[in-house]
Amino acid sequence: MPELPEVEVVRAGLQRHVTGARIVAVEVLHPRPLRRDPRGSDGFVAALVGRRIEAVRRRGKYFWLALDADAPELPGDALLGHLGMSGQMLLHHPGAPDERHLRVRFTLATADGPLEMRFVDQRMFGGLLVSEGGAELPTEITHIGRDPLDPDFDEADFVRRVRRRASAIKRQLLDQSLVSGVGNIYADEALWRASVHGERPGDRLTAAQVREIVGHARDVMTDALAQGGTSFDALYVNVNGESGYFDRSLHAYGREGEACERCGTPIRRVAFMNRSSYFCPTCQRPPRRSPAGTTRRAGAR
Secondary structure: OOOHHHHHHHHHHHHHHHOOOEEEEEEEOOOHHHOOOOOHHHHHHHHHOOOEEEEEEEEOOEEEEEEOOOOOOOOOOEEEEEOOOOEEEEEEOOOOOOOOOEEEEEEEEEOOEEEEEEEEEOOOOOEEEEEOOOOOOOHHHOOOOOOOOOOOOOHHHHHHHHHOOOOEHHHHHOOOOOOOOOOHHHHHHHHHHHOOOOOOEHHHOOHHHHHHHHHHHHHHHHHHHHOOOOOOOOOOOOOOOOOOOHHHHOOOOOOOOOEOOOOOOEOEEEEEOOEEEEEOOOOOOOOOOOOOOOOOOOOOO
């Protein structure tokens, strides 16, 4: 699934190419991506045609195109999107061959001429909807927490909340209401860098350890951004159809059986929430089970 760096790469590409463009036509080739929009396909099209794209924004793994308002005193609407497992937002000049899994086509009028923005989704877990008045922040995602790259991310509050919970640190990193944008790949990489096992309960971590983990999450996602994100197959690409190559820099994720770069122990893979977790069993020792009826606090010996 595309995570924060991959979605940010898409957002930045759209920001460069479609800001200021006007939507002159919308063609819905399959209704499933619009399943969360109560307007249906016809209402979706009607809400977008003629609108000007003012900016492209993101929170966590969601991105949206902020649209112009009907009147200066009203907030603008937004075209809100999530890429799901295999979604792509691609830009093409009109006449380019259609992708096999093209779901929605937007025809744009830009200063440089006509342009097509295409939502392509093989597995169709992604989606689009028009958020009324959502240009600054769509109401549909107000429950999503800020991400570690957001200048307004409250790290001190994040540390406090993690340490109040007994749930495993990896589950907390994947809790989008607590911190957004950190997915399976970057959680494993941050935990490897911090030498912390993903099953370590939050209330058994020190404040310094939690700060280190979130710092590594920020660093690993920043590094991934510089390399265009992580691509393991052709499903994740940027707006030009190009794959990222951060997978070549991963230390833990996807490296089952390979030697840990710190200690040489083979990286191990275990099942985790219908996915996989990768860790070094030597550098990231699994937590010891507390005796029944007792509670171990962070820093306890």
